[in-house]
Amino acid sequence: MEILRGGAQPKQTYIKRTRTGRINIKAGNKVELVTKWTIAMLSVLTIMAFFFFDYTGLQLERAITETAYNLKTMFLEPTLSHFSWGEAFYQIGITVGLGILATVIGAIIALFLAFLAAENLSKPWISKTVRVVVAFIRAVPTVLWVLIFAIAAGLGSEAAVLGMLFHSIAYLVKAFSESFEEVDPGILDAMRATGSNWWHMVTHGVLPSTFTYLLSWTFLRFEINFGVAVAMGAAAGAGGIGFELFMASGFYFDLREVGFITYAILIIAIFLEIVSTQLKNRYFPAATKN
Amino acid sequence: MNEKAMRKSRWITTVFLIIIIGITYLSAMITKFNFIDGIATLPKALSWIFANLWITQETWERLPAILGKLNETIFMSIAATTLAAIISLFLGLMGSKTTKVNNVFSMLARLIASFSRNIPVVAWSLILLISFGQNSLTGFLALFVGTLGFLTRAFIESIDEASQSAVEALQATGATYAQIVNKAVIPQSLPQMLSWILFMIETNIRSATLVGILTGTGIGYTFDLYYKSLNYNAVALVTFTIVIAVIIIELISNRIRKVIL
Numbered sequence A: 001m002e003i004l005r006g007g008a009q010p011k012q013t014y015i016k017r018t019r020t021g022r023i024n025i026k027a028g029n030k031v032e033l034v035t036k037w038t039i040a041m042l043s044v045l046t047i048m049a050f051f052f053f054d055y056t057g058l059q060l061e062r063a064i065t066e067t068a069y070n071l072k073t074m075f076l077e078p079t080l081s082h083f084s085w086g087e088a089f090y091q092i093g094i095t096v097g098l099g100i101l102a103t104v105i106g107a108i109i110a111l112f113l114a115f116l117a118a119e120n121l122s123k124p125w126i127s128k129t130v131r132v133v134v135a136f137i138r139a140v141p142t143v144l145w146v147l148i149f150a151i152a153a154g155l156g157s158e159a160a161v162l163g164m165l166f167h168s169i170a171y172l173v174k175a176f177s178e179s180f181e182e183v184d185p186g187i188l189d190a191m192r193a194t195g196s197n198w199w200h201m202v203t204h205g206v207l208p209s210t211f212t213y214l215l216s217w218t219f220l221r222f223e224i225n226f227g228v229a230v231a232m233g234a235a236a237g238a239g240g241i242g243f244e245l246f247m248a249s250g251f252y253f254d255l256r257e258v259g260f261i262t263y264a265i266l267i268i269a270i271f272l273e274i275v276s277t278q279l280k281n282r283y284f285p286a287a288t289k290n
Numbered sequence B: 001m002n003e004k005a006m007r008k009s010r011w012i013t014t015v016f017l018i019i020i021i022g023i024t025y026l027s028a029m030i031t032k033f034n035f036i037d038g039i040a041t042l043p044k045a046l047s048w049i050f051a052n053l054w055i056t057q058e059t060w061e062r063l064p065a066i067l068g069k070l071n072e073t074i075f076m077s078i079a080a081t082t083l084a085a086i087i088s089l090f091l092g093l094m095g096s097k098t099t100k101v102n103n104v105f106s107m108l109a110r111l112i113a114s115f116s117r118n119i120p121v122v123a124w125s126l127i128l129l130i131s132f133g134q135n136s137l138t139g140f141l142a143l144f145v146g147t148l149g150f151l152t153r154a155f156i157e158s159i160d161e162a163s164q165s166a167v168e169a170l171q172a173t174g175a176t177y178a179q180i181v182n183k184a185v186i187p188q189s190l191p192q193m194l195s196w197i198l199f200m201i202e203t204n205i206r207s208a209t210l211v212g213i214l215t216g217t218g219i220g221y222t223f224d225l226y227y228k229s230l231n232y233n234a235v236a237l238v239t240f241t242i243v244i245a246v247i248i249i250e251l252i253s254n255r256i257r258k259v260i261l
Helices: A002-014 A030-052 A060-076 A085-117 A124-139 A142-153 A157-181 A185-193 A198-236 A241-250 A255-283 B003-031 B035-052 B058-095 B103-118 B121-132 B136-162 B164-172 B177-215 B218-228 B232-260
Strands: none
Touching (some): A030 B058, A030 B177, A060 B121, A085 A124, A085 A157, A085 A198, A085 A241, A085 A255, A124 A157, A124 B232, A142 A157, A142 A198, A142 B035, A142 B177, A142 B218, A142 B232, A185 A198, A198 A241, A198 B177, A241 A255, A241 B121, A255 B103, B035 B232, B058 B103, B058 B136, B058 B232, B103 B136, B121 B177, B164 B177, B177 B232, B218 B232
């Protein structure tokens, strides 16, 4: 009996009580409640959305049959009419190039900012400031950054790369600083004990043990940046295959060419996705959310 | 680590860095990107931003119209995400290793997901614009298709991760497919899925701006109009409202995530 009572004693503390001290007998818990509420809110907002939409000039039936026909033309009869194969490769090269530039330059800048943002390598107030700035940068869509830079720098690769840089930096600072924070504190303590300064700790302790992670994150960002570069070509006149896509659909109404360009983008995107999935499985088997 | 291995790894790192520098140089050539110009542009651009992108008194009068459009954009991205999530749930159940019905459906689900995810949202919006015209539904559908692909992949991963042993246990008791899905798969992977849905809503509000510029809907269109008419004070106000909206939604979803995960 004594043992039993002893065993049952600590359980008492886990009983949920209301403010007045009564035992809470309602079923469910906070997690379930929040989950249910989130789903309910999302459903309500979704239904509301269809009442708020602006349906000017929409003829649903015609639009659907037309889109089906257009998709069939695009994907089954892709051809090039306004430019040659060589030109197509060149334009794809420009898009990939924009993606590479934004990624590489972004990674270099992000590396230094990540040292400042990592809690184990920096002071709390510096790390907090960097995080707030990064959160702000992330909140402005990339296309707005590119368009705003285009006013000051003129349309061209400079504006596109600078605009794309902002989000690359924001994304990579978050990823890099999290990798730095996962470095075994024993390594840093050992180096501190030998009297090495901050710079030594970074170059001999932190970088060697995180290098592969940094590279994988950079590649993952490149995959995103390729898509962004296509979008910037179409929406912000940054050139490359995205711009050709915009011209083919918006000016020439040439669905067969749109189909060809879409296939070209699709092939590269799938290739990049396969590589980055392999990287993820190898280096981040657990969660890989950004 | 012995001396030889260390030297080898250092050598590999050096070669790797040289390759990256080479590729970067090549991309700079092909895109005609000038590093010095680029660096010189940055302070110029920033000083331009600080000089011109101010919200003035008279632009505040445009706020109601802007907020209306922003509202449309937010609703568009929430609706696109939620509806895509419902279909992604089915595709995810088909595509996952633990819950697939047969290999044909599994392949089909993965193929649909890969196709809709890898064709960029830009292409979808341009294609849809041709026949759907300039209204909210075009933007909604473009976001919907891209979200569908992304969420299906995320859901397949969450289902694969979560439910192996519970599914086996239920199978041993002779539970039907619907029972297994309802009692084992969904309860276990729901928090993860919800977290992905919230993440996608955040992403979609940003993409909705881009889609809006292309298809002439929502806040993106408003931005484009002011941008093209050189009304930079209004541009600043539009950007500011987007930033506030994105940050508020991020804060809410971080709150929810903290409780459910």
